[in-house]
Amino acid sequence: MAKDMTLLWGSGSPPCWRVMIALEEKNLQGYNQKLLSFEKGEHKSQEVMSMNPRGQLPAFKHGENVLNESYAACMYLESQFKSQGTKLIPDCPKGQAMMYQRMFEAFALTDKMANVVYYNYKVPEGERHDCAVKRNRETLKAEAQMWEGYLQKICASAQESCCFLAGKCFTLADVAVFPSIAYLFRYGLSEERYPKLAAYYNCLKERPSIKASWPPTWLETPGQDLLKDL
Numbered sequence: 671m672a673k674d675m676t677l678l679w680g681s682g683s684p685p686c687w688r689v690m691i692a693l694e695e696k697n698l699q700g701y702n703q704k705l706l707s708f709e710k711g712e713h714k715s716q717e718v719m720s721m722n723p724r725g726q727l728p729a730f731k732h733g734e735n736v737l738n739e740s741y742a743a744c745m746y747l748e749s750q751f752k753s754q755g756t757k758l759i760p761d762c763p764k765g766q767a768m769m770y771q772r773m774f775e776a777f778a779l780t781d782k783m784a785n786v787v788y789y790n791y792k793v794p795e796g797e798r799h800d801c802a803v804k805r806n807r808e809t810l811k812a813e814a815q816m817w818e819g820y821l822q823k824i825c826a827s828a829q830e831s832c833c834f835l836a837g838k839c840f841t842l843a844d845v846a847v848f849p850s851i852a853y854l855f856r857y858g859l860s861e862e863r864y865p866k867l868a869a870y871y872n873c874l875k876e877r878p879s880i881k882a883s884w885p886p887t888w889l890e891t892p893g894q895d896l897l898k899d900l
Contacts, residue, residue, distance in 0.1 A: 675701035678718055678729040680708050681887040682856075684780055684849035685740035686728040691845050692744040694879035696755040705886070741773070744845055756879075758842045769836035772820070772843040779817065780850045782810045787857055787896060811900050814854065814864060817847075821866035832873040833866075840877070848874050856888065858895035 675698065679686035693701060706712035706727060714725045721729035722738040730736070730743045732750075737743040748758045760766050785806040790798065825833040835843040851871055855861070861868035874880055 672698040672701040676731045677703045680727045682885040687849040688740040689743045690883035696751045769841045769843045772835040773846045776846040782813045856893045858898040
């Protein structure tokens with residue numbers, strides 16, 4: 671099955687990482703894969719454009735089915751391989767509701783994080799303003815505090831040593847959100863100020879699917895302190 675799959679990906683990209691975690695959780699190792707460099711512009715190569723005309727990563731294909739949006743790919747993998755590997759969508763309505771809610775809230779977290787981490791990249795030098803930088807950081811701080819509150823509430827209810835975003839089990843919510851939370855700590859988010867987020871991060875980074883798909887560039891280079899005062 672996995673031999674019919676191809677993934678073109680970039681190291682450290684949360685969307686790429688989501689798909690890789692989902693593949694690991696569904697026991698779909700052995701797929702065709704190719705690591706490409708954003709810095710070298712390889713995500714705009716003809717190889718990528720033929721699968722994803724937006725020129726973005728990931729570019730994912732299963733047989734003749736192409737799914738380049740990471741959420742779509744993750745949901746597709748769970749749907750097609752329900753009985754294989756980890757069950758990533760709860761059966762009960764309450765669990766499903768929580769999973770979908772947190773899963774799609776990851777869009778807000780990722781967007782607000784990118785507005786801070788990639789501000790200089792996204793905004794031309796002549797259009798940059800200190801007030802925008804300050805506003806973006808305040809917005810991301812409020813977002814991080816919201817996720818800290820979510821985990822505080824669910825961990826108090828679950829009374830488990832390792833909590834997940836939708837209850838007692840690892841779900842698509844964790845597949846979607848963990849890469850962005852890992853990014854926060856990669857850029858220096860304070861574990862002291864966000865103890866629940868830190869506990870979640872430190873617990874899940876030891877999960878086999880996450881260790882197996884850990885961004886290789888993160889193993890080779892140190893993190894940054896951009897968010898240490900957030």
